[in-house]
Amino acid sequence: MSRSIVVTGIGAVTPLGENFSISWNTLLAGRDAATPLDLFDTTGCRCHHAASATLPPVPGVSAKTIRRLARASHLAIPAAREALASAGLLDAEGRSTLRELPFSVATTAGGMAFGEDFLRRVLTHDRSKSGSHRFSRVSRYLPQQQVLDVQQALGFAGHSAIIANACASGANAIGHAADLITVGAADCVLTGGFEALTELVFVGFDCLQATSTDRCRPFDLNRSGLLLGEAAAFLVLESAEHAQQRGATPLCELTGYGHTTDFFHLTQPQPDGAALVEVMRAATSQARIAPAQIGYINAHGTATAVNDGTEAKAYGAFLGDALGSTRISSTKAAIGHTLGAAGAVEALFAIAALRTGHLPPQLNLQTPIPEMAQALVGAKESSSEMEHVMSVNLGFGGSNAALVFSRSESS
Amino acid sequence: MKIDLAVIGQGAVSPAGVGLDALLHREPVPLPVAALGEPNQPWPVLRVDLKDPAFARWQREARLRRASSMTFFLIEAAEQALAGISPADRAETGLIVAFSAGCLSYSRRFFESIVMQGQKTASPALFPETVFNSPVSHVASVLGLNGAAYALCGDETAWIAALQTASIWMQRERVRQVLVMGAEEFDPIVLDAYRSARWLRRENTDNGFLTSEGAAGILVRRAGPEDTRVIATARNGFIYRTKKEAAAAAKRLLSESDPALPCYPSAQHNWLGSLEKKATENWTVVPLGNQPYLGEAFTASAAWHTLRALTCLNSDLPRLLLPVWGLNHQLGLLELEAQK
Numbered sequence: 001m002s003r004s005i006v007v008t009g010i011g012a013v014t015p016l017g018e019n020f021s022i023s024w025n026t027l028l029a030g031r032d033a034a035t036p037l038d039l040f041d042t043t044g045c046r047c048h049h050a051a052s053a054t055l056p057p058v059p060g061v062s063a064k065t066i067r068r069l070a071r072a073s074h075l076a077i078p079a080a081r082e083a084l085a086s087a088g089l090l091d092a093e094g095r096s097t098l099r100e101l102p103f104s105v106a107t108t109a110g111g112m113a114f115g116e117d118f119l120r121r122v123l124t125h126d127r128s129k130s131g132s133h134r135f136s137r138v139s140r141y142l143p144q145q146q147v148l149d150v151q152q153a154l155g156f157a158g159h160s161a162i163i164a165n166a167c168a169s170g171a172n173a174i175g176h177a178a179d180l181i182t183v184g185a186a187d188c189v190l191t192g193g194f195e196a197l198t199e200l201v202f203v204g205f206d207c208l209q210a211t212s213t214d215r216c217r218p219f220d221l222n223r224s225g226l227l228l229g230e231a232a233a234f235l236v237l238e239s240a241e242h243a244q245q246r247g248a249t250p251l252c253e254l255t256g257y258g259h260t261t262d263f264f265h266l267t268q269p270q271p272d273g274a275a276l277v278e279v280m281r282a283a284t285s286q287a288r289i290a291p292a293q294i295g296y297i298n299a300h301g302t303a304t305a306v307n308d309g310t311e312a313k314a315y316g317a318f319l320g321d322a323l324g325s326t327r328i329s330s331t332k333a334a335i336g337h338t339l340g341a342a343g344a345v346e347a348l349f350a351i352a353a354l355r356t357g358h359l360p361p362q363l364n365l366q367t368p369i370p371e372m373a374q375a376l377v378g379a380k381e382s383s384s385e386m387e388h389v390m391s392v393n394l395g396f397g398g399s400n401a402a403l404v405f406s407r408s409e410s411s
Numbered sequence: 412m413k414i415d416l417a418v419i420g421q422g423a424v425s426p427a428g429v430g431l432d433a434l435l436h437r438e439p440v441p442l443p444v445a446a447l448g449e450p451n452q453p454w455p456v457l458r459v460d461l462k463d464p465a466f467a468r469w470q471r472e473a474r475l476r477r478a479s480s481m482t483f484f485l486i487e488a489a490e491q492a493l494a495g496i497s498p499a500d501r502a503e504t505g506l507i508v509a510f511s512a513g514c515l516s517y518s519r520r521f522f523e524s525i526v527m528q529g530q531k532t533a534s535p536a537l538f539p540e541t542v543f544n545s546p547v548s549h550v551a552s553v554l555g556l557n558g559a560a561y562a563l564c565g566d567e568t569a570w571i572a573a574l575q576t577a578s579i580w581m582q583r584e585r586v587r588q589v590l591v592m593g594a595e596e597f598d599p600i601v602l603d604a605y606r607s608a609r610w611l612r613r614e615n616t617d618n619g620f621l622t623s624e625g626a627a628g629i630l631v632r633r634a635g636p637e638d639t640r641v642i643a644t645a646r647n648g649f650i651y652r653t654k655k656e657a658a659a660a661a662k663r664l665l666s667e668s669d670p671a672l673p674c675y676p677s678a679q680h681n682w683l684g685s686l687e688k689k690a691t692e693n694w695t696v697v698p699l700g701n702q703p704y705l706g707e708a709f710t711a712s713a714a715w716h717t718l719r720a721l722t723c724l725n726s727d728l729p730r731l732l733l734p735v736w737g738l739n740h741q742l743g744l745l746e747l748e749a750q751k
Contacts, residue, residue: 044530100648108543110564119519120526122448122603138604142511144565144740151650158648159412160741161572164513164543164562172561176576183582185412185575200522203530204538261560263552267539396539397548399560 003182006243006250006408009087009236010348013079014335015051015229020082023335023345024352027360030379032334034216034227039071040199047211050197051229051336060094061153070111070140071196072232073149075341079232080150080190087236088248089188095155102186103147103160104177106169106193107340110143113198146194159186166395167300168259169193170233170343171403175257177237187242192234192344201339202228208267210304218301218330219308219376221367226302229336233345252351255289255388256404258282267396268306273314275400280318280392283402287388292322294404295386296359296377298350300394301330302337307394312372324374327383333363343393343401350389351405357384414578414645417638419588420630421718422491424484425705426457426623429465430491434627434715435722438703441621446602454602454611457623457706459484472553477536479514481596482546484626484711489550492590492628498555504630505558505586506551507576509569509593511709513543513562516598546594558586566737569593570713571647571745574631578645581633592628593710610707612680620680623706627714639749640721647735647743657683660742661690664734668744673697674732675720681707683736690734697723697731709738717745724749 010020015033017023033051042048056078058066069077084090089097118138120126139145143162151157159180163172170193177191205211205228212225243250260282262275269276284291300311319326331349332338338345353359362368362376388406393399423431426439441455461480469475469486485508493501518541524532539545544562551560559580563569570593577589601622605611612619634641646667649660674694678687702719705712713735720733729749736742 042530102648115518116522118604119522119600122446122600123523123526125448139608139739142564142566142739144569144737147565148650148652148740152652157650159572159575160565160648161576162564162569164510164564165560166542166544176561176579179576179579179583183579185579199525200518200541203525203533204521204541206530207533207535207538209535259559261548261551261557263548266545266548395544396542397544397560397562398552399544399548 004240011082012233018056075232076194083234100158101156104191106173115141165399168393168395168399168401171401193341194232195341227336231338250408256283256287262398276314279400287404329362329377416631417634420492422488423627425625505589509710567713568737568743593714594626597624621706623708644746649742
């Protein structure tokens with residue numbers, strides 16, 4: 001990228017913890033967050049568990065406002081607050097010090113539970129006075145309302161873009177934020193994604209038989225499907241000059257972004273992984289590095305039969321002889337597939353690996369698929385010599401995206 | 412933000428019919444449709460006629476056999492905008508579509524089956540078509556648009572974000588040109604929602620809007636001196652939650668604009684109409700002439716207004732402001748020019 005872009009703040013709420021630090025340490029400890037799902041009834045589903053998050057408190061927001069928030073906003077506000085705080089962009093009242101702060105966000109379902117509730121009440125002629133059938137609630141199912149919740153809770157306004165490219169959205173949102181800075185449309189952008197578990201989406205994946213009734217086992221010969229999860233994760237991206245001017249310490253640089261569309265099928269990637277190879281090459285080309293220079297890849301790795309097989313082929317084609325020395329894992333085994341948030345939360349895990357040298361282990365692995373066997377991260381593995389890491393995502397509709405983060409000289 | 416996009420192609424599908432001529436001149440006829448929760452009380456709704464012969468070729472496409480009605484609106488408008496563009500140029504064309512509610516009809520049908528018949532009856536054929544970017548993927552695939560593809564969502568101002576994104580892609584040299592679109596589809600559930608918000612127009616009144624659906628798109632490239640229809644500037648981010656905040660946001664938005672420029676009125680019959688009248692009282696308003704009322708279709712409306720406003724540009728009206736009144740997040744504005 002022609003203008004250096006640095007990451008100066010990160011924050012996340014995941015099923016592993018109410019902030020990024022807890023989430024990361026729990027991930028390294030090798031725990032997964034799969035639990036029986038109690039957010040809605042799953043009686044008619046094949047699968048009955050998911051990775052749900054414990055909602056953290058939302059300080060600085062009135063109790064009345066909190067009651068009106070969608071679950072997605074309960075996840076997004078604390079994660080965004082943590083990202084701004086770690087970038088040194090929060091004042092004493094917990095408000096953004098930048099009143100104009102562009103916001104590039106990803107989600108696939110927004111506050112869908114409010115829409116579900118409204119439709120259920122209409123269909124069942126429920127006229128109770130709980131207020132949930134009224135417009136004030138249903139209007140809040142739209143994704144821009146969660147964006148507004150975050151903006152108002154943290155006291156900033158400005159340009160926003162909500163990207164809904166299915167499961168690659170989070171990576172797209174980060175890439176779009178970088179684009180805004182690169183062309184000079186912004187100096188500093190809050191970016192990331194959020195997703196809350198909802199019945200419509202859960203049943204949707206269940207009816208596709210994409211969810212597993214077993215443990216989620218990415219890149220395992222006996223993988224049987226994904227674990228759905230929920231999360232919110234945000235990053236503060238800045239031009240290096242802007243960060244330097246305000247004395248912020250970069251965590252790393254964002255050096256590459258690629259995105260492509262795979263036209264093979266609405267829900268399945270091209271079997272040889274060619275589109276995925278293309279997107280990874282685009283990202284490394286922009287970062288001006290060779291594939292073999294990537295120390296760790298946070299893979300999409302949903303643990304569905306089709307995805308992981310295709311992804312394994314793509315890594316073989318992309319990395320060549322470096323497959324094995326470049327370490328790979330899918331953290332979806334631990335936190336589940338968080339859809340619109342996946343690209344953001346997985347980027348954060350890749351950044352943490354780059355900064356600490358600790359690598360997220362490939363959980364729940366029993367019999368790795370042969371071509372990936374030497375590449376998957378084992379327990380308590382570390383690598384202190386990484387200069388670059390990558391995060392890769394694929395989504396329905398053929399959306400593919402890859403991000404490269406590199407060690408920053410000033411970090 | 413300066414975006415400097417030259418409009419080199421355009422397409423529209425609306426309740427007035429297929430094509431730009433219908434968009435500009437034909438009066439659509441409302442049809443009575445009942446809300447889901449009140450089957451005995453019909454509301455006038457502006458619908459796209461999917462039996463129009465223009466849709467037949469798309470309905471034969473194998474990839475679109477399960478696609479939503481909105482996908483058909485989109486692909487027909489897209490093909491109009493791409494008229495004369497070679498397959499090689501299409502392969503270097505990006506696609507950005509702005510949505511408000513997305514694939515609403517399939518989402519409602521999918522969840523209705525869960526509620527009324529149980530989770531075991533959920534349709535695996537329907538679910539993938541509920542995803543925001545499914546229509547985008549279909550359109551890009553069928554029309555051979557191999558550039559990048561994004562689905563953006565939001566209120567009407569998602570249209571502005573889409574235009575800004577297109578400009579950025581071209582500045583980054585990711586694509587040579589971008590097809591920017593807005594699309595919405597109708598489902599009766601929205602009548603239940605809008606009715607409770609008192610947004611709908613009652614019989615024999617002029618207050619409230621008619622629910623509408625459709626799509627529109629413009630093919631854009633980076634503007635040069637030879638171009639005659641240019642979207643020069645795009646601004647959004649004037650956020651609000653309450654009507655009071657919306658009034659303040661409108662004041663701020665327009666205070667940053669050149670008061671000498673004529674303003675194209677776009678809020679029309681939604682609740683922001685009175686706000687627009689007040690905010691633009693010191694502006695010269697572009698006369699709309701006989702342009703028919705097309706109802707409220709959010710991002711599609713924003714795209715329709717842009718197409719119509721572009722046709723107003725001429726030597727007497729070389730520049731104009733097009734406010735984009737987002738109904739539940741933010742306000743924005745485009746500045747259109749007859750020449751860069």
